[in-house]
Amino acid sequence: MNDLKSTPEAKLECDECGKIVAKFSRVLKGHRYCATCYARIFKRRLCPRCGNFARLPKDDLKAVCRKCQRDKPCARCGKTGFNIGKLTPYGPACKACTPYFADPEPCDICGQPSTKLTRSLRQGLEHRACPRCSRSDRSTCGACHRHRRLQRAPDGRMLCQPCLEKGEIPCPKCKAPMPAGYGKQCQNCYWSGLLEKRIQMDSSAFSTPGLAQSFEAFGHWLGGKVGGHKAALAIHRYLPFFVEIGHQWGNIPSYDELLRHFGTQRLRRVLLAMRWMEAAGLIFVRVGAKEEESEKRRIANTLNIFPAVSPERAILDGYHKSLQGNLLKGETTLRSIRLALSPAAALLLKAKEIEVMPPDQRALAAYLEIAPGQRAAVSGFVRYLREVMATEIALPKFDAEKARRNRIQQLEAKMLKLMRVGTDDKTNNRRWLSISLAYFHGLSVNAGKNLSEEQISIHQDGGYTVTLNGEKYWVPRVDLLSERPGSSTPTRSIREDSA
8 A cells, every 4th residue: 555556657756866757666654765766775674573574764773564564553543453544654544544644635526625535437437536426326215215326217216226126025024015225124123123132232231130121121112112213212211210220229119219219300201111110010100299299399499599507598497397397287288388488488588688687577578579479478487487586577568559550560561572572473462462451451361361263353443352251341452552652661541541
């Protein structure tokens, strides 16, 4: 590979003496030598590595013979026992890595630079072409979907030679008909065989034979459930789950133990494995267990908002303990505990922000100012602070007028948002009707969510007439509000006109 030959017509220049020659006697590390320079510079002596005689450069005492040069790992991939593609300054390179040591040259057909130029004798190309141009006669077979050289069939399809000549043949394994281009097996046999190989390979990861058998049974069940193709691609994803079960218990435990250890989120990622365990009778899924575990996890996340050693965490833990006592008495639920802890944590954050601990009346007022809708939810925590922590704190008297103003402001903000995005799609249109009914007529914000097409009609002035519970309500369209001169928000006059 290190001898560079050329056609007799080529004129090549020796890098040593500059003489024009038809071919070089030796090329070493990119340096080219004519016959005269080769005889002058390369002298016969012992190779310092193997001890055999060879012609070596007289000025390089460390140079080794060609056989020793080749007896090295590939300079790029480290592979041994390969056919040398090129001797580089870094050592020999295998044929697969040779293009990485070549300088890109333009393709004679498309002009794009490439290190893998070749002459495609099959197509009669006289010039060197890049892989794309040299394989321009290849494409995907219309029958077996392999990337091969194609020919046009009588029916107009482009087929590879086996599919064109033989058409469909029986699969050698399952005898089902398949395109001849598949070769030795059909697609189902290929993916089923690959699934079996991967099951056997993954089963070796278990130290207990029982769990290995369980994983093998799951793999076969998965193949029957989703097919060999999907099962072969997905089987590796379930291996860490079964390996962790083996490390933790040695065999498949009960459902409650799995739920406590992995949590609902991780079990949801291995849903098919859980379904197999249930179908095989290895676990019994208790009704409500997922919801309970999810509530416990969310309660723990709420408690972990504060560091373990902090006054806020101590107060929140005490409140949580009191709620747990009510749970044991059957007076509350996990969901209620979670809903009670969330505003309590928010109030503690506000108190920490204004540097008041435990929260007092000022902290409660600041919290209700930004979250007036949490007044009822935080009442239990306020009572706990007053009765257990002996804090002077109480819920302020409910201000109906202020609550009404806050509700109107919130509805106006939602209407402004919808006015910006528009109500062209059905979802935004229903949301606009719900908010408009609440804003203009004081109905619930959920009143218009489930309206049918028969309950909505176009009013003569361009708005909507909504029939709800036997009553008719008029609401404007988004474009009617947008077209009002100088109006960027829903105006009180429109609200009064619609009353």
